[in-house]
Amino acid sequence: MTELLRVEHLNKAYGEVPVLQDISFTVNTGEVQVVLGPSGSGKSTLIRCLNGLEPYQSGTIYFQGQKVDPTPKNWQLLRQKIGMVFQSYDLFPNLNIMDNITLGPIKVQKQSKATAQKEALRLLDTVGLADYTAKFPRELSGGQKQRIAIVRALALHPDFMLFDEVTASLDPEMVRGVLEIMANLAKQKMTMIVVTHEMNFAQQIADNVLFLDDGHILESTPGKDFFTNPQTDRAKEFLQSMDF
Amino acid sequence: MTELLRVEHLNKAYGEVPVLQDISFTVNTGEVQVVLGPSGSGKSTLIRCLNGLEPYQSGTIYFQGQKVDPTPKNWQLLRQKIGMVFQSYDLFPNLNIMDNITLGPIKVQKQSKATAQKEALRLLDTVGLADYTAKFPRELSGGQKQRIAIVRALALHPDFMLFDEVTASLDPEMVRGVLEIMANLAKQKMTMIVVTHEMNFAQQIADNVLFLDDGHILESTPGKDFFTNPQTDRAKEFLQSMDF
Amino acid sequence: KPTTANAASNDSSVSAIKKRGTIKIAVFQDLPPYGWVNKKGKLTGYDLALARQVAKDLGVKTKFVQVNANNRVDALNSNKVDIVLANFTVTDERKQVVDFAKPYMKVSVGVISPKSKPITKVSQLKGKDLIVTKGTTAENYFTAQQKDVNLQKYDSKTQQFNALKNGRGVALADDNSYLYAWVKNNPKYTVGIKSIGPKQYIAPAVKKGNKSLLTWTNKEITKLNKANFFEKSYNSQLKPYFGSEVKASDIIITNK
Amino acid sequence: MSWQIIQQSLPMFQKGFILTLQMSALGILGAIILGLMCSLCQYFKIPVLKQIVGAYIELSRNTPLLIQLFFIYYGLPGIGLKLSAYTCGIIGLIFLGGSYMAEGFSGGFDGIPNSQIESGKAIGLSQGQLTRYVVFPQGFALSIPALAANIIFLIKETSIFTVIAIPELTNTALDLIGLYYHTNEYLLVLVVGYAIILIPLSIILTWLERRIRYGTFGD
Amino acid sequence: MAHSGINLIFEGQNLPRLLGGLWITIRVALIAIIAGGVLGIFLGVLRTFKNRFLRFILRLYLEFFRIVPTVVLLFLFYYILPKSMNLNLPAAEVATLVFTLWMAAEASDIVRGALISVPQHQVDSGLAIGLNRSQLYYYVLIPQSLKLMLPAMMNLISRIIKTTSLLLLISVLDVINVGQQIIEANQKQYPQGAFWVYGVIFVLYFLICYPFSLLAKKLQKD
Ligand SMILES: Nc1ncnc2c1ncn2[C@@H]1O[C@H](COP(=O)(O)OP(=O)(O)OP(=O)(O)O)[C@@H](O)[C@H]1O
Numbered sequence A, B: 001m002t003e004l005l006r007v008e009h010l011n012k013a014y015g016e017v018p019v020l021q022d023i024s025f026t027v028n029t030g031e032v033q034v035v036l037g038p039s040g041s042g043k044s045t046l047i048r049c050l051n052g053l054e055p056y057q058s059g060t061i062y063f064q065g066q067k068v069d070p071t072p073k074n075w076q077l078l079r080q081k082i083g084m085v086f087q088s089y090d091l092f093p094n095l096n097i098m099d100n101i102t103l104g105p106i107k108v109q110k111q112s113k114a115t116a117q118k119e120a121l122r123l124l125d126t127v128g129l130a131d132y133t134a135k136f137p138r139e140l141s142g143g144q145k146q147r148i149a150i151v152r153a154l155a156l157h158p159d160f161m162l163f164d165e166v167t168a169s170l171d172p173e174m175v176r177g178v179l180e181i182m183a184n185l186a187k188q189k190m191t192m193i194v195v196t197h198e199m200n201f202a203q204q205i206a207d208n209v210l211f212l213d214d215g216h217i218l219e220s221t222p223g224k225d226f227f228t229n230p231q232t233d234r235a236k237e238f239l240q241s242m243d244f
Numbered sequence C: 001k002p003t004t005a006n007a008a009s010n011d012s013s014v015s016a017i018k019k020r021g022t023i024k025i026a027v028f029q030d031l032p033p034y035g036w037v038n039k040k041g042k043l044t045g046y047d048l049a050l051a052r053q054v055a056k057d058l059g060v061k062t063k064f065v066q067v068n069a070n071n072r073v074d075a076l077n078s079n080k081v082d083i084v085l086a087n088f089t090v091t092d093e094r095k096q097v098v099d100f101a102k103p104y105m106k107v108s109v110g111v112i113s114p115k116s117k118p119i120t121k122v123s124q125l126k127g128k129d130l131i132v133t134k135g136t137t138a139e140n141y142f143t144a145q146q147k148d149v150n151l152q153k154y155d156s157k158t159q160q161f162n163a164l165k166n167g168r169g170v171a172l173a174d175d176n177s178y179l180y181a182w183v184k185n186n187p188k189y190t191v192g193i194k195s196i197g198p199k200q201y202i203a204p205a206v207k208k209g210n211k212s213l214l215t216w217t218n219k220e221i222t223k224l225n226k227a228n229f230f231e232k233s234y235n236s237q238l239k240p241y242f243g244s245e246v247k248a249s250d251i252i253i254t255n256k
Numbered sequence D: 001m002s003w004q005i006i007q008q009s010l011p012m013f014q015k016g017f018i019l020t021l022q023m024s025a026l027g028i029l030g031a032i033i034l035g036l037m038c039s040l041c042q043y044f045k046i047p048v049l050k051q052i053v054g055a056y057i058e059l060s061r062n063t064p065l066l067i068q069l070f071f072i073y074y075g076l077p078g079i080g081l082k083l084s085a086y087t088c089g090i091i092g093l094i095f096l097g098g099s100y101m102a103e104g105f106s107g108g109f110d111g112i113p114n115s116q117i118e119s120g121k122a123i124g125l126s127q128g129q130l131t132r133y134v135v136f137p138q139g140f141a142l143s144i145p146a147l148a149a150n151i152i153f154l155i156k157e158t159s160i161f162t163v164i165a166i167p168e169l170t171n172t173a174l175d176l177i178g179l180y181y182h183t184n185e186y187l188l189v190l191v192v193g194y195a196i197i198l199i200p201l202s203i204i205l206t207w208l209e210r211r212i213r214y215g216t217f218g219d
Numbered sequence E: 001m002a003h004s005g006i007n008l009i010f011e012g013q014n015l016p017r018l019l020g021g022l023w024i025t026i027r028v029a030l031i032a033i034i035a036g037g038v039l040g041i042f043l044g045v046l047r048t049f050k051n052r053f054l055r056f057i058l059r060l061y062l063e064f065f066r067i068v069p070t071v072v073l074l075f076l077f078y079y080i081l082p083k084s085m086n087l088n089l090p091a092a093e094v095a096t097l098v099f100t101l102w103m104a105a106e107a108s109d110i111v112r113g114a115l116i117s118v119p120q121h122q123v124d125s126g127l128a129i130g131l132n133r134s135q136l137y138y139y140v141l142i143p144q145s146l147k148l149m150l151p152a153m154m155n156l157i158s159r160i161i162k163t164t165s166l167l168l169l170i171s172v173l174d175v176i177n178v179g180q181q182i183i184e185a186n187q188k189q190y191p192q193g194a195f196w197v198y199g200v201i202f203v204l205y206f207l208i209c210y211p212f213s214l215l216a217k218k219l220q221k222d
């Protein structure tokens, strides 16, 4: 198992308010790291720090063994290797599905249009949306948009993927399709960091769980143990509150 | 068991598009009717028809044995007897909590200010928010706002309550508090019609389940049976999709 | 002593104008019969006749720039025009900011009022509204000498006469010569005060220090005087518009 | 630039300044009242009045104040309607401003989420009570930035009063320039005069906008 | 009496002359709208950058043009520009310049407002697929904000056209000025000329501005 990502003593504050405090953890290639924690505990912020969308005050991120130099220029290069999907289905409304997916490969990675489109079609097929290339985001349901957003991130062939509550604003019936795709990715040994509120899903895919509270990592526990036997009371309480 | 509400052959369309078709059902005093169904099946529309927020094309509503005359004036009077809580925490941002709750009792029911405030305080106490009277909605969390919205509806001492996905836009940790209050109301034999996506909760409180699909009532089944043994395939499929 | 603008920096020197091939002249376009646009849309009048003659004698084309009374000085100073031929009365204040050539017309301030309620003495104006145009000699005179008259100050001649006709003031003060002209067209009004304040002269003006054009203009006026240009011009441009009260000698300067 | 000339002109400018303020105040007050009435006609969809208001708004918004003033001041006496310059100025400002204020108010009323109206209905409020306790307070708060922007706009428009010989700030400056030719000095005082009125207003406007954006105003 | 006044408009060259004046007005507005619009988009983009100094300067520029009444701007440029800059422009060109700068100032604020109201997550997801800043503006922000800024732009355009009525004050031979000449030249025959001429100009302005405000309303709705 090779180490893909290591975070050491990461600290992040908005103004005076600390949001992440002394965060350290490692993710190995092929592993699924699930991040859990109550609302406002800093999960999104952590994920955003990991691909440079948020600057952090101190700490170091190592990516594939190399220390990340946190300049905007460098992050821009790194982001090709880090796929990210957000809660809001954030496709570009001004581009059709094909252009949404191929924008990165063509403009950033300078692939030929033909190559990029061929790959986009292949990926769309895996999520069952190969017929949708010419449509615009507004013509799609939330679940479809979110699947496209995952394809868009995959089209750059990232080394690992970040998912931030990607099913949170979906209609309950739409959730399943999206989670299935993520579960498939996990099966194919894509390295992933996943923030979610779907406990059943989390339990199914997590190799390891990071439990965040108030900006601290309260525990880092293998997935198979966390849900049945969390180490901290706070986590126990949290798990209880998640099902009525 | 006395009949509180009866709906007969209700039809409703937006323009040419039928949204509710031939809806008939009865709710008895003290009963909890849960309405389930996929997104877009017409649940919200049904609820909104039941307190006159949407006009309907045909059909009859009987309330406490009396046929409802569907004029705006008449609905305005009836609404005092029908409490309603929506998905969006729709407190009036220009009024503080106390004024939000007592606006109806004082202005509509012409209660004295003292009486109305006393009752508001009592109700606030039952939801654990007695200290919040002077605050404004923007100072409250989503869960708190939703609890206040329930109190605001209860303050008019309605004969029954309508709830439309009241937890859908709440953070997962906030959901529990709101559902507990609703469960308590059910225990106190408040008559309620509840639209929800929280299956565990629905199972716990439903005396009867109406399952809607595409504007039709596909089945009306006692709560204890619906979740374990739904009559239609569509309902089975729906229940499956709701947990991963 | 005024510094001579040297030829290189002076865009309005005679040589510069000749080189350019056009002379930019500030004129009124709403002041019949001096500078106005007739029904056919043609720019015409006593000032315009002079302007065209000046251009002809310089051998250049004309470019007319419309001005209002209150921006004649700035039109010169901001190099919008080379010369002002817009009924420009010589006053001490103005002499400080522009250079006047030899006068080509005499004028003094007059006051017109409705025949039904004529104003014949300045004392009748006390506390009343008197209509003037901004930047005219009339405004200057009343502002400085008759402080207890309320002035209504308009931007253009069109506006001031319109205001008088709408009865917005009891009377209107302006240069008397074209007040005569105006009442001839508007017989309900009369020049109740024919002349007030000192007799004054109207002259071409150039930018301060533009010696080259000033000298040339002075020579031109003298030359035109000798050729009876102004008399002819009076007869063709002004006489048809003036009533019988006015004689050529009241208006033009005949000492040759 | 001569300080002495500026000083000498200050009493004149002061008069113009006060006149500008007075006429702005009256015109703006009138415009707000007219605008509110118009927007209420539209909000409640009062038949006939609603159409009249709609036509008025389009006419007023799509023609220049200068022409409106010319028409009122020089044109209307031709058909026997003569008003003083002062009255014309204020009428012009109200005519122009009324439509802008109406749109400002309407923007506020339309900005109230439908869920607010519905939850008002759900607790049994009558149409009148709904207007009084929900629509009006919230709509007014929402329209404040637009109203403030209109106020600034209308104050600036008073500079056009110069064309009907009202001796406000701009007229004073143009007059002094015509009389004494100290263009730079007088223009400077003129700009400063407007700045004294408009900068504080503009700062208040920015502040208001920020408060409304973060949802902390009025509610 | 009053109805005969309308003949004034159709007499001789009067109507063509009025329309000629209108063309001068429109030309000033047209150039200002196009040049100012382009400059405004550029400045609007600059105003979304983080550089504090740049933002301050551009803000100052905007506020100046916003606070100083247009009449005053016209006089400022008309009188002061040639004197202090040795730049000698005819009145119509000065006006075009003023209107262009004014348009650019107001447009920059509209553009900036539209750009920053593109949701943050659009920016984030653009960055997340590795776009650099200019790609982000070109493929994501500007196309998305165009729709947001169109209604306000239409309103601004109709405001610019309306405000060209002030050309009169710096003696540009615009439609109003021509109108006054016509009133003046025909005052004996048509004492009510002012009513009709100003009335016609009123209608002309309305006919030009109304389509833009109509368009703005329509764009706002969808
Ligand atoms: N842009 C910001 N400025 C200031 N504070 C912020 C900002 N974004 C987030 N925060 C604060 O940082 C803390 C962590 O927020 P974050 O969004 O990371 O939480 P989260 O764990 O993702 O919550 P959720 O489950 O609700 O998404 C919260 O207290 C939040 O209020």
Ligand SMILES: Nc1ncnc2c1ncn2[C@@H]1O[C@H](COP(=O)(O)OP(=O)(O)OP(=O)(O)O)[C@@H](O)[C@H]1O
Residues within 6 Å of the ligand: A171, B014, B019, B037, B038, B039, B040, B041, B042, B043, B044, B045, B046
């Ligand atoms: N105002 C409206 N105009 C036109 N169609 C509408 C309107 N409101 C709802 N609809 C349509 O009516 C149908 C039923 O909508 P409704 O909101 O009642 O569904 P729902 O069951 O409540 O869905 P959800 O679970 O997403 O809240 C949908 O197809 C919807 O698109």
Ligand SMILES: [Mg+2]
Residues within 6 Å of the ligand: A043, A044, A045, A164, A165
């Ligand atoms: Mg989050």
Ligand SMILES: [Mg+2]
Residues within 6 Å of the ligand: B043, B044, B045, B164, B165
């Ligand atoms: Mg619904």
